[in-house]
Amino acid sequence: MAKRIDVSGLNAYYSSFLAIEDISMTVEPRSVTAFIGPSGCGKSTFLRTLNRMHEVTPGGRVEGKVMLDDENLYGAGIDPVAVRREVGMVFQRPNPFPTMSVYDNVAAGLKLNGKFKKSELDDVVEKSLRGANLWNEVKDRLNKPGSGLSGGQQQRLCIARAIAVEPNVLLMDEPCSALDPISTLAIEDLIGELKERFTIVIVTHNMQQAARVSDRTAFFNLAAVGQPGKLIEIDETERIFSNPSVQATEDYISGRFG
Amino acid sequence: MDITTDPQKPAPAPVPHQPPGKDAKRAARGATRPGDRIFLGLSRGSGIFVLVIMAAIAAFLTYRASIAISKNEANFFTTLEWNPTGTPPEFGIAVLAFGTVVSSVIAMAVAVPIAVGIALFITHYAPRKLGGAIGYVIDLLAAVPSIVYGLWGALVLVPHMEGLFGWLDEYLGWTGVFEWNQGAPRSLFTVGILLAIMILPIITNVSREVFRQVPRMHEEAALALGATRWEVIRMSVLPFGRSGVISASMLGLGRALGETMAVAMVLSSSFEINLSLLDTGGGTFAQNIASKFNEATVMGRDALIASGLVLFVITLLVNGAARMIIGRRKEYSGANA
Amino acid sequence: MSHATLTPKSRSSLRGATLPKWFLWAVAAGSIAAGLGISAAAGLNSSIQWALIAAVLFVLGTYAISARVEGGRQAKDRVATSMVWVAFIVAVIPLASLVWATVKRGVKVLDGYFLTHSMGVVADAEVGGGIYHAILGTLEQVGIATLISVPVGVLTAIYLVEYGSGKLSKAVTFFVDVMTGIPSIVAGLFILSTWILMLDMGPSGFAGSLALSILMIPVVVRSTEEMLKLVPNELREASLALGVPKWRTILKVVLPTSVGGITTGVMLAVARITGETAPVLLLVWGTDFINANPFQDPQESLPMYIYLQFANSGGYGAAYDRAWAAALTLIAFIMILNLAARGIARWKAPKTGR
Numbered sequence: 001m002a003k004r005i006d007v008s009g010l011n012a013y014y015s016s017f018l019a020i021e022d023i024s025m026t027v028e029p030r031s032v033t034a035f036i037g038p039s040g041c042g043k044s045t046f047l048r049t050l051n052r053m054h055e056v057t058p059g060g061r062v063e064g065k066v067m068l069d070d071e072n073l074y075g076a077g078i079d080p081v082a083v084r085r086e087v088g089m090v091f092q093r094p095n096p097f098p099t100m101s102v103y104d105n106v107a108a109g110l111k112l113n114g115k116f117k118k119s120e121l122d123d124v125v126e127k128s129l130r131g132a133n134l135w136n137e138v139k140d141r142l143n144k145p146g147s148g149l150s151g152g153q154q155q156r157l158c159i160a161r162a163i164a165v166e167p168n169v170l171l172m173d174e175p176c177s178a179l180d181p182i183s184t185l186a187i188e189d190l191i192g193e194l195k196e197r198f199t200i201v202i203v204t205h206n207m208q209q210a211a212r213v214s215d216r217t218a219f220f221n222l223a224a225v226g227q228p229g230k231l232i233e234i235d236e237t238e239r240i241f242s243n244p245s246v247q248a249t250e251d252y253i254s255g256r257f258g
Numbered sequence: 259m260d261i262t263t264d265p266q267k268p269a270p271a272p273v274p275h276q277p278p279g280k281d282a283k284r285a286a287r288g289a290t291r292p293g294d295r296i297f298l299g300l301s302r303g304s305g306i307f308v309l310v311i312m313a314a315i316a317a318f319l320t321y322r323a324s325i326a327i328s329k330n331e332a333n334f335f336t337t338l339e340w341n342p343t344g345t346p347p348e349f350g351i352a353v354l355a356f357g358t359v360v361s362s363v364i365a366m367a368v369a370v371p372i373a374v375g376i377a378l379f380i381t382h383y384a385p386r387k388l389g390g391a392i393g394y395v396i397d398l399l400a401a402v403p404s405i406v407y408g409l410w411g412a413l414v415l416v417p418h419m420e421g422l423f424g425w426l427d428e429y430l431g432w433t434g435v436f437e438w439n440q441g442a443p444r445s446l447f448t449v450g451i452l453l454a455i456m457i458l459p460i461i462t463n464v465s466r467e468v469f470r471q472v473p474r475m476h477e478e479a480a481l482a483l484g485a486t487r488w489e490v491i492r493m494s495v496l497p498f499g500r501s502g503v504i505s506a507s508m509l510g511l512g513r514a515l516g517e518t519m520a521v522a523m524v525l526s527s528s529f530e531i532n533l534s535l536l537d538t539g540g541g542t543f544a545q546n547i548a549s550k551f552n553e554a555t556v557m558g559r560d561a562l563i564a565s566g567l568v569l570f571v572i573t574l575l576v577n578g579a580a581r582m583i584i585g586r587r588k589e590y591s592g593a594n595a
Numbered sequence: 596m597s598h599a600t601l602t603p604k605s606r607s608s609l610r611g612a613t614l615p616k617w618f619l620w621a622v623a624a625g626s627i628a629a630g631l632g633i634s635a636a637a638g639l640n641s642s643i644q645w646a647l648i649a650a651v652l653f654v655l656g657t658y659a660i661s662a663r664v665e666g667g668r669q670a671k672d673r674v675a676t677s678m679v680w681v682a683f684i685v686a687v688i689p690l691a692s693l694v695w696a697t698v699k700r701g702v703k704v705l706d707g708y709f710l711t712h713s714m715g716v717v718a719d720a721e722v723g724g725g726i727y728h729a730i731l732g733t734l735e736q737v738g739i740a741t742l743i744s745v746p747v748g749v750l751t752a753i754y755l756v757e758y759g760s761g762k763l764s765k766a767v768t769f770f771v772d773v774m775t776g777i778p779s780i781v782a783g784l785f786i787l788s789t790w791i792l793m794l795d796m797g798p799s800g801f802a803g804s805l806a807l808s809i810l811m812i813p814v815v816v817r818s819t820e821e822m823l824k825l826v827p828n829e830l831r832e833a834s835l836a837l838g839v840p841k842w843r844t845i846l847k848v849v850l851p852t853s854v855g856g857i858t859t860g861v862m863l864a865v866a867r868i869t870g871e872t873a874p875v876l877l878l879v880w881g882t883d884f885i886n887a888n889p890f891q892d893p894q895e896s897l898p899m900y901i902y903l904q905f906a907n908s909g910g911y912g913a914a915y916d917r918a919w920a921a922a923l924t925l926i927a928f929i930m931i932l933n934l935a936a937r938g939i940a941r942w943k944a945p946k947t948g949r
Binding site: 297298303321322371373374379399401404413414418458462487488519547551556563570573576577 | 766782792866873
């Protein structure tokens with residue numbers, strides 16, 4: 001299931017503005033990789049290049065290679081729609097489909113991919129909701145609108161929706177930034193469980209969170225506003241937080257800027 | 259924004275030299291100074307004036323209509339005659355109701371899907387610059403007066419309808435609805451098509467606004483699941499925009515129901531209900547008023563006013579429904595913002 | 596996983612079979628050719644028909660080919676795309692035709708003479724004459740209607756935004772909304788039943804102006820309301836906190852801040868009522884002669900002129916030419932108003948908005 005991501009020489013643009021420059025890194029399968037860095041350093045932009053969501057923004061453009069195992073996501077003849085099915089995504093703010101029930105939200109991705117028997121769908125929905133640690137809270141209200149849940153529940157619903165299609169990789173763009181501490185804890189626990197099955201990449205503003213959940217951490221920075229963001233270093237999380245090899249990383253982590 | 263929703267009634271609180279802040283606000287509200295009192299009086303008076311006009315419209319139309327209807331010897335709703343000056347006077351609105359409903363239904367059936375298509379084209383398919391330009395042009399087209407549509411309809415559209423009519427007659431003539439007796443194509447069907455073209459810009463504009471307001475994150479949620487563009491539209495754009503499209507359609511319907519000149523110029527009217535929509539004949543409320551007005555006596559005018567009252571009530575209901583849907587939509591989207 | 600095999604595509608699941616870009620153009624060209632061919636073979640002569648045939652063939656063709664090569668989901672997506680394009684083209688044709696016809700036929704007799712002469716001594720079938728009397732009437736009727744509507748509309752909006760809170764303002768808001776939907780012929784009938792039938796006045800430009808005001812007031816209220824709501828509350832409070840009375844705050848702070856937007860709204864409202872025909876037909880009647888007095892006797896107006904030339908043409912080309920030329924003048928006037936209004940809106944856009 002889980003696949004390795006290998007990025008080399010990646011640039012991403014907004015129209016003519018170069019947002020991130022020359023990024024190369026490897027994301028290991030069945031692990032959690034965290035992206036940290038000051039605002040505007042391009043970590044979210046970079047995340048969105050990993051499932052070809054960046055090009056959805058008007059003017060968005062990407063150069064370089066993103067290998068998912070042995071397939072270049074930006075190669076000729078690659079269907080971005082198929083890419084997004086393989087690389088799932090959870091957003092900063094929970095975004096369940098407001099007109100759909102809890103059940104339909106989870107089943108939404110599956111229904112796109114063809115016809116399923118009701119019983120099959122039921123199984124997948126239950127499995128995904130259990131996987132997102134949400135089943136016990138919503139099993140009695142599967143047919144209620146998903147927007148009626150609390151913020152933390154909505155975010156776990158979005159995770160359930162993403163894992164229901166069994167992607168190879170799960171991208172999370174600051175998934176806890178809109179949540180209270182208790183919901184955040186629930187999501188963090190969940191991330192620990194999910195890494196058994198998926199390759200997880202998480203963008204976070206919160207360094208404690210990166211330290212808690214990730215195996216490897218990548219630090220992004222930008223020289224100045226208006227300059228492109230760059231990858232400063234990527235290493236084992238422990239090393240990054242105890243003994244980083246670049247001075248800027250240490251400055252950032254120790255709170256000297258950012 | 260609390261100034262406008264301050265629940266306190268304007269109460270006389272004559273305290274000179276208010277300290278700034280809440281008290282100043284209250285004093286300003288409380289119309290203590292002559293200037294404030296006059297200004298509040300003027301603006302409130304204008305608001306009341308608007309209400310008075312609406313009440314007067316209803317009252318006067320009802321009054322004149324009641325004069326006509328009391329003299330009417332036939333049933334006002336079912337009679338297929340329009341002879342208010344005959345002895346005895348007999349007139350009814352059945353023909354007009356039929357024509358108005360049929361032409362508006364055709365207009366809606368044609369215009370709504372196409373308008374939704376264009377709105378989607380502008381917001382989700384066309385390159386951004388092109389979409390913006392088209393939106394702008396459609397905005398301007400919404401301002402083209404109906405008299406020009408009427409002129410174009412009568413002199414350009416009507417000649418072009420003949421081929422289509424022959425075709426419909428040949429393949430669908432057996433239904434009876436599309437039977438055509440080779441008359442000039444100045445029929446309710448043509449009117450419906452022309453009305454569709456006229457209301458297209460309005461429905462497109464409102465739908466476009468609604469589709470544009472679909473939160474980006476709902477669309478991205480669908481995209482991230484691996485949805486194609488159409489699936490994104492079906493999963494997040496259309497459900498979000500549905501009530502907006504409905505109310506846009508109602509606004510368009512309101513315009514189609516009340517359209518006068520374009521119908522009067524295109525339709526070859528006669529006072530009969532003709533189920534074959536391609537043949538001439540029939541009429542609509544507004545068209546009937548415009549065409550019969552010139553030769554009408556006082557009694558004739560009162561009868562026309564009676565039919566106008568019916569039109570007034572219908573458009574009130576349609577527009578009221580549209581507003582209610584819009585109002586509900588605001589609450590709904592607010593809850594999810 | 597049981598459903599990990601959901602993407603049974605070729606070698607790689609990421610690499611869907613995709614049709615080349617030229618494919619759509621090829622199908623489009625083929626459909627148009629086939630549409631023309633079928634129409635020619637069947638002896639159909641209307642452009643509507645072959646275009647319809649071509650459109651249907653295009654949609655079906657895209658679906659069939661895409662479903663075979665790319666699979667059902669892609670095919671549906673393609674059909675949706677082509678339907679959206681077809682909808683766009685289907686709508687563009689009549690609207691473009693309308694503009695084209697008006698411009699092409701309108702320029703025929705539109706010249707200085709046409710703008711400065713009336714129809715006084717010109718019979719319907721004759722060439723010549725002009726729209727001077729109609730322009731004069733339109734300007735007067737619309738001018739009076741604007742003079743009535745703007746104060747009432749702006750004051751009502753001020754009431755709703757600055758003072759209103761209770762039941763009265765709710766009622767006013769609702770009925771202003773309802774009023775926007777009143778058909779123009781109903782507004783005409785109302786003035787007919789009061790001004791003409793009850794007060795026993797004759798037809799005049801002023802009677803038309805009254806009906807036009809009914810149509811214009813709600814538009815002015817709506818747009819002014821929107822603009823006043825955009826004025827940030829801090830401005831009001833700053834002024835009130837200085838001890839400036841509320842009415843002066845509104846006049847000196849709120850209104851000047853939003854004057855650009857209000858002007859835009861008024862101009863759009865003027866553009867809307869300028870094209871109204873039905874109330875003029877009932878209340879002003881129309882005439883071939885110059886009547887500069889809006890308070891007495893029938894007057895002409897541009898839309899009314901178009902209607903009369905059309906209705907009384909007796910099929911003569913000269914009258915139709917004049918109708919088109921008047922239509923072009925009317926559209927040009929309305930478009931200039933619209934463009935100017937948008938220009939002002941952009942120029943004067945409240946900088947504090949965001």
